[in-house]
Amino acid sequence: MDCPILVWMLFTNREMTPEEYAKCHAVLRECVPHAPVRNAPSEPETMRLMVAFLLPLLMMRHRRVPRSRWRDQMTPVGKHWIEQIQHGPDNDPVAAAQRARSMIGYHTTYDHNLVGMAMTQGRREDVVNIGIGIKEISAPPGLSGQNFAISLYHKLTPLEQSFIAPEQGEEVVMRRLCVLLALKEAYIKAIGQPMGFDWSRLEFNIPEKKATGDGRPLAGWEFRVWTSELGWPIPNSDGHVKQAYQCAVAFFRRTRDTRFIWQNDAKELESWVQFITLDQLLNVADKLVE
Template identity: 45%
Template sequence: MSTAYECPILVWMISLNRNYSQEEYDACYGLVKDCVTNVNVTYKPQDADSFRSLLLAMLPLLMMRHRRIPRAKWRDCVTNNGKHWIEQDDLPPEKFLNSMIGYHLAQDQSLLGMAMTQGPQKKVVNIGLGILMLKVPGRIPLSSYIESQQHKLTPLELAAITAAEKPADVLRRLCIILTLKSSYARAIGQSAAFDWARLEFDVDKKSATADGHALTGWEFRLYRAKLGVARGIEPKLVEEEYQCCCAFFRGCDDLKFVWYDDPKQLETWVQFINIDQMTKVIPKLSA
């Protein structure tokens, strides 16, 4: 039986806390072009989405640098359904099989993230990360937003979401369900066309099913992230909040929902960095 100690989970998150400069874009672009061979990013320095893609591609470099493993000593591999893992060179045979690092990258708005774990390749690729901003997009009413997401929900989930009295609680419940589903779908390597309504999460009863079958063996870690973000020509600081969920298949006999509301507990496995911290270490990431 698998335990939390066998494949420990770590998450790195980048806060896009301010606007970026041309110099910072160029430095990130050069690093990704030279060191991340599995990513093809077009040079678009004025495109914020392009900058997000560059920072996201840099996260595996940061993680491996943190482990003091030179770039020339590891390879980024991928399964047929797009699941990534990293293999390291120069390891003795008895350590090689358990040295695989599976990871998944995710993003939404001002928050980027990478969830990773280490162990046998067949286990570590089953990890996924879901990130969703706790905000109704645009200026549409909350009811319209829920209606636009209804095709992803089951009747039971929709009833649980709309049963909340306060609009903020309705939105939070919706985002919890959506991040649970997105993290699971990404953990198993499903495409964007995957029908999320095939999944059903009953958070109150701590149960979940896929096509009517119980999702045993899965661990879902849920937490929220609050960011201070400066935006605009004359930057004004605004607060953004995100719902996050990390899914991992441990192969145990039950299903676990683990809530991290205590910042100190969250810090034991989730690390937040910003643009300044990320760009500062660029010279070291190619080594």
């Protein structure tokens, strides 16, 4: 199934001003009225959630498709896809085939300062099962990486817990933990399950490149894994703030096997993952309604 994957990662390197927040929230209310985002500019979490809902609008503007030519649709389990409206004769089989393959499946998520959207284009039934997971490689303040990992053991199988044993060292434990969590989040969202889903029903045996759900192989799934490293200067100093995020995409390709792609080469990553900033969104926010 030839459905290329594209990912946008938006770095929220700063908070919005009250005016910017109001402008974006007005666009959200007009274009995405179902979005459960409260008008609360003093709460940073609402800004990130709002950005996640605005990313599909930004993506379609980037494709030069006006708002009147597409509709956001949703499956019964909450999986989103974009239906592009193409005018043409109903009895033209070529035009009908093009319309059928113009659907865009997507999923958005965020963690701390990184908002991501994974998307692919093709037939509706082929594109809706896509999900993205993002986990910052950092323990909460006041908690060591190993204790943080232990607090999340309930989301892991005994085999997965063995991969993040304390003797592995804190850096390895955090990196492996976030890989597992990002993969599980991506898959859970790709199949349209709520976050209350029992994560321990899934097992990712990374060394053997195997993935199972309730003990059965996740045949037909492709998992892509990469790390996003971000940073910005600290005002009035020579220092920089650095953050690293473990990211994963899950996509159902209907093949017979399970495929893992570990994207370590920066050039290859740039071919399908695009990094943008909050300012790039804000610069065109008022035009997203067009």
